Amino acid sequence: MPDWLTHMEPHWAWLSLGVLLAAAEIVMPGFFLIWLGTAAIVTGVIAWIVPLAVPAQLGIFAVLSFVALYGARRWLKANPITTTDPHLNQRAGRLVGEVLTVTQAIEDGRGRAKVGDGEWPVRGPDVAEGAKVRVVSAEGGMLVVERA
Incomplete structure (x- = not known):
């Protein structure tokens, strides 16, 4: 030592x-x-x-x-610590309400949509490529959408 x-x-x-x-x-x-x-x-x-x-x-x-x-x-x-932004580190949750453009047609309930400069998997009603959809919720990395 x-x-x-x-x-x-x-x-x-x-x-x-x-x-x-x-x-x-x-x-x-x-x-x-x-x-x-x-x-x-x-x-x-x-x-x-x-x-x-x-x-x-x-x-x-x-x-x-x-x-x-x-x-x-x-x-x-x-006295739990609360936040003014409950979706702070939940990017998918922040997208709820956004209108996206479908980049890969939603067929059998699954497709892809443009989010920013990338694409995200989406689930929802069948729509053609280029259609507009609104995000209604997020389940993990999958966005649940409806027709806009």
Whole structure:
């Protein structure tokens, strides 16, 4: 182990760990590491104010981690995060109501339609190539359409 690491004050180790966990939350968000980082920072502040043995600091960190995770989980369950755009990452859902041009005739309920600069598979009533259809819903990567 490097010499500087063995002589490091424990509170600096806890504060550093907390900052690293908070940074890791930014890099790979999951809304989990931030609570462990908060517990590590609070443990570091406590260790700075009240010199404690390392096992006691580990116990404080464990308790604070549990309390932070449990409290955050309960709060998020009671106050779910809502969005103003429910179809934010659902491109097919965003197309509902759009009028598209059929590029491959819909026969036996299946065909293709132009969406932007690409084509999407569609399902709906039989129509000829070049006809206009309106998207009424989306099922996975398939658009359900009706005559426009």
